[in-house]
Amino acid sequence: MRLRVLGCSGGVGQGRLTTSFLIDDDILIDAGSGLGELSLDEMAKIRHIFLTHSHLDHISFLPLLVDSIFERIKEPIIIYGQPATLKGLREHIFNWTIWPDFSELPHPQQPVMRYEEVLPGSVCRIEGRQLELIPVNHIVPTVGYRVESVSGKAFAFSGDTTSNSSFWQALNAHKGLDLLLMEVAFSNSEEELSRIARHYCSSSLATDLVKLKHSPEIYLTHQKPGEEQTIFRECKAAIQDREIKQLKNNLIFQL
Ligand SMILES: [Zn+2]
Ligand SMILES: [Zn+2]
Numbered sequence: 001m002r003l004r005v006l007g008c009s010g011g012v013g014q015g016r017l018t019t020s021f022l023i024d025d026d027i028l029i030d031a032g033s034g035l036g037e038l039s040l041d042e043m044a045k046i047r048h049i050f051l052t053h054s055h056l057d058h059i060s061f062l063p064l065l066v067d068s069i070f071e072r073i074k075e076p077i078i079i080y081g082q083p084a085t086l087k088g089l090r091e092h093i094f095n096w097t098i099w100p101d102f103s104e105l106p107h108p109q110q111p112v113m114r115y116e117e118v119l120p121g122s123v124c125r126i127e128g129r130q131l132e133l134i135p136v137n138h139i140v141p142t143v144g145y146r147v148e149s150v151s152g153k154a155f156a157f158s159g160d161t162t163s164n165s166s167f168w169q170a171l172n173a174h175k176g177l178d179l180l181l182m183e184v185a186f187s188n189s190e191e192e193l194s195r196i197a198r199h200y201c202s203s204s205l206a207t208d209l210v211k212l213k214h215s216p217e218i219y220l221t222h223q224k225p226g227e228e229q230t231i232f233r234e235c236k237a238a239i240q241d242r243e244i245k246q247l248k249n250n251l252i253f254q255l
Contacts, residue, residue: 001129001149003179003253007034010057010185011225017249018057019222021157021181022046027126029145029157031062034249044072048126050133051081052159053142054088062089063099066113070105073112080124082133084141086115134170136161139198146171153255155179160222162198168211177214179253183222187230202234209239219247 002024007017018032026047028035035043043065052058066077079086094101102113118124120135120143128150133143136159144159144167154177158167161183171177185199194201199222200208209218223231228246235244 001147001151001153001255003147003155003255005034005247005249005251006037007032007249008181008221008247009225010222013225015249016225018060019052020061023129023147027129027131029147030058031060031065032057033061035061035065037249040069040072044069046077047075049077049079050124050131050145051079051085052144052157053138053140054081054085054092055140055160058160059089059093063093063102066102067099070102070112076111076114078116079113080116080118082120082141082143083117086117088140090115132170135166137164137166137198138162146174146177147255148174149255151255152176153178155181155216155253155255157181157221158183160185160199162194162200163204163208165211168208172211172213177212177216178255180212180216180218181221181247182209182218184220184231184235185222185224187224187227188234190224202231202238205235206238209242215242217245218242219245219251221247 004022006020009016017034019030020032020034021029025045028046028049030052103111120133122133124131130148132146136142136144138160142159146156148154184205186194186201188202191201232246
């Protein structure tokens with residue numbers, strides 16, 4: 001299984017693209033602005049899009065993707081999300097005001113995209129790869145994902161979240177974890193804001209990482225633009241028993 005980072009920033013601005021990860025060539029986790037880095041041919045190969053939650057930085061390029069490759073789509077692209085996430089898309093994005101309802105185009109019986117409700121805790125199997133939805137603690141209903149390859153290697157992506165137990169418990173329930181893509185949006189100077197917005201800051205992440213029994217490679221993601229270096233320094237200082245790296249666009253992992 002191949003994992004390619006298309007975007008991993010908490011915002012935009014010169015080289016910063018928002019969350020989107022490509023698994024092999026047919027599965028996408030989140031559809032932020034990083035998705036726009038794919039060629040039309042690469043976009044046309046995407047069959048399954050798993051969303052962590054409804055926030056704009058994670059869905060903003062989904063409407064544009066479907067429109068850009070409309071003519072090339074022979075089978076509907078399946079959009080997976082928990083009910084609240086898909087409700088948000090239906091009511092606020094694909095509502096004929098912001099964007100056409102592509103789940104009815106070109107024909108309601110043969111659309112270019114269709115919604116698939118999935119519940120936190122469930123596991124989706126797609127040609128040998130397993131995607132487990134793990135509930136986390138964000139300001140809207142959100143899941144992280146644990147993704148296991150055919151060979152049994154696994155990575156996890158936290159989604160947007162602040163301190164919680166569910167994510168760590170779900171990861172600990174498995175035998176191993178090879179790679180962890182971990183959100184940390186705020187520096188310690190914005191600890192109060194991180195609690196209100198339900199994101200991690202450097203210190204709350206350091207506190208929670210103790211709960212993880214595995215020793216995966218850890219990459220930080222979703223930092224606020226301009227705060228990357230500060231957050232990275234704080235996390236390195238606070239988490240000395242693990243190796244922490246900075247996630248970057250176009251990194252490719254083989255699992
Ligand atoms: Zn969010
Ligand atoms: Zn976000």
